[in-house]
Amino acid sequence: MTWLFEPGWWANGTVRTALLVGFIVAVTSAVVGTFTVMRGQSFAGHALTDVATAGGAGAFLAGVAPLVGFVGGGVLGAVAMDTIGVQRVKGRDIATGVVLGAAMGVAALFLFLSARTSSATGTTQLVLFGSIFTVSPSTLPDVAWMSAAVLVTLAVVARPLLLSSLSVELAAARGVRLRVVGVVFIVVLAVAVGMSAIVIGAILSTALLIGPPASALRVARRVGTSVALAAGLGVLATGIGVLFAYDSYYWFPSHRGLPVSFFVVAVIVAEYVVASVARRRTRSTLVAAIEPEGWT
Amino acid sequence: MSVHDTTGPLLEARGVNVSVDGRDILRDVNFSINHGEFTGLIGSNGAGKTTLFRVILGIQEHAVGEVLVHGEPLARANRSLGYVPQKVLFDPDLPIRARDLVALGADGHRYGLRRRPRALHEAVEEMLDAVDASAFADRRVGGLSGGEQQRVLIAHSLISRPELLLLDEPLANLDPGSVQEIIALLHRVSKRQRVAILLSAHEMNPLLPVMDRIVYVANGHVASGTTDEVVRPNVLSALYGHHVDVLRVHGRVLVVATALPVGPPPSDEHPEFVVE
Numbered sequence: 001m002t003w004l005f006e007p008g009w010w011a012n013g014t015v016r017t018a019l020l021v022g023f024i025v026a027v028t029s030a031v032v033g034t035f036t037v038m039r040g041q042s043f044a045g046h047a048l049t050d051v052a053t054a055g056g057a058g059a060f061l062a063g064v065a066p067l068v069g070f071v072g073g074g075v076l077g078a079v080a081m082d083t084i085g086v087q088r089v090k091g092r093d094i095a096t097g098v099v100l101g102a103a104m105g106v107a108a109l110f111l112f113l114s115a116r117t118s119s120a121t122g123t124t125q126l127v128l129f130g131s132i133f134t135v136s137p138s139t140l141p142d143v144a145w146m147s148a149a150v151l152v153t154l155a156v157v158a159r160p161l162l163l164s165s166l167s168v169e170l171a172a173a174r175g176v177r178l179r180v181v182g183v184v185f186i187v188v189l190a191v192a193v194g195m196s197a198i199v200i201g202a203i204l205s206t207a208l209l210i211g212p213p214a215s216a217l218r219v220a221r222r223v224g225t226s227v228a229l230a231a232g233l234g235v236l237a238t239g240i241g242v243l244f245a246y247d248s249y250y251w252f253p254s255h256r257g258l259p260v261s262f263f264v265v266a267v268i269v270a271e272y273v274v275a276s277v278a279r280r281r282t283r284s285t286l287v288a289a290i291e292p293e294g295w296t
Numbered sequence: 297m298s299v300h301d302t303t304g305p306l307l308e309a310r311g312v313n314v315s316v317d318g319r320d321i322l323r324d325v326n327f328s329i330n331h332g333e334f335t336g337l338i339g340s341n342g343a344g345k346t347t348l349f350r351v352i353l354g355i356q357e358h359a360v361g362e363v364l365v366h367g368e369p370l371a372r373a374n375r376s377l378g379y380v381p382q383k384v385l386f387d388p389d390l391p392i393r394a395r396d397l398v399a400l401g402a403d404g405h406r407y408g409l410r411r412r413p414r415a416l417h418e419a420v421e422e423m424l425d426a427v428d429a430s431a432f433a434d435r436r437v438g439g440l441s442g443g444e445q446q447r448v449l450i451a452h453s454l455i456s457r458p459e460l461l462l463l464d465e466p467l468a469n470l471d472p473g474s475v476q477e478i479i480a481l482l483h484r485v486s487k488r489q490r491v492a493i494l495l496s497a498h499e500m501n502p503l504l505p506v507m508d509r510i511v512y513v514a515n516g517h518v519a520s521g522t523t524d525e526v527v528r529p530n531v532l533s534a535l536y537g538h539h540v541d542v543l544r545v546h547g548r549v550l551v552v553a554t555a556l557p558v559g560p561p562p563s564d565e566h567p568e569f570v571v572e
Contacts, residue, residue, distance in 0.1 A: 038387075038390055155408070155409045156407050156408055156409075157407060158409050159400065159403055159404050159405070159406055159407070159408075159409070160404065160405055160406075160407065162392075162400065162404070163400045163404035163405070165390075166386065166390065166392060166397065166400070166437075167381065167384050167386075169379075169381035169384065170379075170381060170384065170404075170449075170452070171404065171405075172353075172355055173353055173355075173377075173378075173379035173381070173453075174400075174401070174404050174405040175405045176404065176405050217389050217390075217391060218389065220391045221391050221393060221434075221436060222391050222393065222396070223391050223392065223396070225391065226391045
C-alpha cells in the first residue's frame with residue numbers, strides 16, 4: 001500500500017489537521033443534511049453556500065479568518081431568508097432565490113476587489129472550492145465547538161423538527177412552535193454550511209451536506225440509522241478525498257496536486273449511485289416477496 | 297380518564313364567525329359535541345369544514361366567537377383534542393416507520409432526545425393493535441396505502457388519549473371497502489376508549505349507521521342535531537337558501553335541489569347530488 005500512502009502521510013501535521021477538520025465537518029454536515037433533505041430545504045442549503053461565499057470572500061478582503069467569514073455570512077443569510085418569508089412553503093423558494101442572487105453579486109464584488117488589492121491570486125479558488133490543506137491547526141478548536149453546538153441544538157429540537165418535516169399540520173396540532181423550530185434549523189444549517197465551506201469550498205459544501213444523507217435515506221428505514229450511515233459515508237468520502245489529493249502530488253511530473261474537493265465529490269456521487277442501485281434491488285425483491293398487489 | 301366533569305357538553309362553539317380577505321367563510325356557527333359521541337361534520341367541498349377544524353384547534357386567524365372545551369376557552373394545542381388533517385402525504389423516502397409516527401404522537405412536541413420509556417413502547421403497540429396496524433408497523437409510512445396511512449394517523453392522534461378526535465375528510469380517496477373498515481374502526485375505538493369523534497365528510501351515507509349527531513355546513517351556516525332533526529327539507533332549504541328535497545331510498549339519504557329554485561338564484565354552493 002505504500003504506493004497510495006505516500007511517505008510522510010502518517011507523520012504529516014497538515015494531513016492530520018485536514019483529516020480531523022474534515023471528519024468533524026463531514027459528521028456535522030451529515031446530521032444537519034439528513035434533516036435538510038427530509039424537510040425539502042436543499043435549495044435553501046445551496047443558497048446559504050452562496051451567502052457563505054460572500055462571507056468568505058469578505059473575510060479574505062478584510063484579513064479575518066475564513067471560518068468567521070463563511071459561518072458569519074451564512075448566519076446573516078439565514079436570518080435574511082427567514083425575515084423575507086422562509087416559513088411559508090411558497091415564500092420559501094422566493095426568499096431563497098432573492099437571497100441567493102444578492103449573495104452572488106456581493107461575492108463577485110468581494111472576489112474582484114481582493115484579486116485587485118492583494119497578491120493572493122488564489123483567493124477565488126480558495127473561497128469557491130476550498131483547500132483543506134491550508135487550514136491552520138488553530139482552526140481546529142473553533143470547528144470542534146461549532147460542531148458540538150450544532151449537534152446539541154439539533155438533539156434538542158430533533159423530535160419537533162422531525163414531526164414538522166413529516167407534516168406541518170400534524171406538528172401544529174401537537175403544539176409544535178413551527179416558527180421557532182424553523183428559525184433554529186435554518187441557523188444551524190447556515191453554521192454547518194459555513195463549516196464545510198472550509199473543507200471543500202463554499203460552492204461545493206452542498207455536496208457534503210446533501211450527498212451522503214440523500215444516499216443514506218435511500219436505504220435506511222429509521223432516522224437514527226440514516227444519520228449514522230450518512231455520517232459514515234461523509235467521513236469515507238472526506239478521508240478518501242484527502243488521501244487521493246495528497247497522493248496526486250506525485251502523479252504528475254509538475255508536482256501539482258489535484259484539489260481535495262474533486263475527490264470528495266467524486267466519492268459522494270459514487271456512493272449515491274451505489275445506494276440507488278441497492279435500493280432498487282431491495283425494493284423489487286421485497287415487493288416480489290412480501291408486498292401485496294397494488295403497493296407502490 | 298378525565299379530571300373534568302362529564303355532565304356538560306365536551307365542546308361548545310358559540311357564535312363563531314370567520315372571514316378571510318373580507319369574505320365570510322363561516323357565519324354565526326353554534327353547536328356542541330357530547331362526551332363519547334360520534335358526530336359527522338357534513339358539507340360539500342369548500343363549505344368551510346377544514347376552517348371549522350382550524351377554529352376548534354385554535355390555529356385559525358380572523359375568527360370571532362368562542363369555542364369552549366369543558367366550558368373553558370381552549371388553549372393552543374389542547375391536550376384533550378386529537379387531529380387527523382386531510383390529505384397528509386408522506387414522502388416514500390422518509391425513514392419513518394409506522395410505529396415511529398405513532399410514537400411521535402406522544403412526544404413529537406417535546407424538546408430533547410430522552411430515551412423513550414418502556415411504557416411508551418407498550419402504548420405504541422397497544423395503539424397499533426387497536427387500529428389493526430401491527431402487521432405493517434415496521435414499514436415506512438410513505439410506502440403504505442391510503443387506508444393503512446389513515447389507520448396509522450388515527451393511532452398517532454389517539455396515543456395522547458384525547459377526549460375528542462377530529463378527522464378531516466379521512467374517507468376521501470379511499471376505496472369503498474377501506475371506507476367501511478375505517479368507519480367500523482372509529483366506531484369501535486370511540487366506544488372502547490370513550491373518545492368523542494368529529495369526522496368531516498362530503499358524503500353522509502356511509503356514516504348513517506354510526507353517527508349520533510350531525511353538524512351540517514352549507515353556505516357558511518351550520519345546522520346541528522340528530523340526523524332526523526337536521527336532514528329535513530325545511531332545515532336544509534333554510535341552510536342552502538333555496539329549496540332542496542330530502543329523499544330516503546333503501547336506507548340511504550339523498551339531498552337534491554328542486555328543478556326550479558325558489559328564493560335567491562343559485563350560488564356556488566350547490567347541495568350535493570348523490571347519484572350512486
